[in-house]
Amino acid sequence: MKISKIFALLSVILPLATGAAYAASASENWDNGCAKCHAADGSGSTKIGKKLKLKDYTDAQVQAGLKDEEMAKAIKEGVTENGKERMKGFKDELSDAEINDLVAYIRALKK
Ligand code: HEC
Numbered sequence: 001m002k003i004s005k006i007f008a009l010l011s012v013i014l015p016l017a018t019g020a021a022y023a024a025s026a027s028e029n030w031d032n033g034c035a036k037c038h039a040a041d042g043s044g045s046t047k048i049g050k051k052l053k054l055k056d057y058t059d060a061q062v063q064a065g066l067k068d069e070e071m072a073k074a075i076k077e078g079v080t081e082n083g084k085e086r087m088k089g090f091k092d093e094l095s096d097a098e099i100n101d102l103v104a105y106i107r108a109l110k111k
Contacts, residue, residue: 023098026105033090034102042109052086057109071103 024032031040037054039046044054055062076099078089090099 026101057106058111063110068103075099
């Protein structure tokens with residue numbers, strides 16, 4: 001068997017063997033669900049992000065103005081302004097644990 005195949009197999013078996021429940025990691029969820037607007041680095045510097053005037057999560061002052069509970073709520077319920085949806089809620093796609101992990105992930109984007 002080729003070495004690369006062994007590694008591919010191990011990457012499937014190891015998480016199962018360690019009993020990890022299936023949940024995508026925060027970085028996977030961020031890259032798949034959030035980065036297209038908020039940018040991979042959280043700066044909001046994507047085309048859509050600029051249009052939506054997103055906050056820059058790499059900015060320490062922006063971070064200081066955020067509350068963990070409000071961030072979690074925004075991810076869960078979405079963000080609306082004047083009755084218009086600005087960001088959809090992710091409560092159907094992400095578990096509470098995944099949402100809390102994302103809040104921690106965003107916190108770590110601060111420069
Ligand atoms: C369609 C673009 C879009 C996507 C995709 C998106 N967001 Fe947002 N997000 C926004 C907009 C617009 C706002 C409101 C403006 C702002 O707070 O910068 C927002 C606000 C937030 C806030 C609120 C911050 C505060 O002020 O309390 C958090 C936290 C957040 N997003 C996290 C996420 C996470 C995590 C994901 C992926 C699971 C995600 N967003 C996906 C557009 C998006």
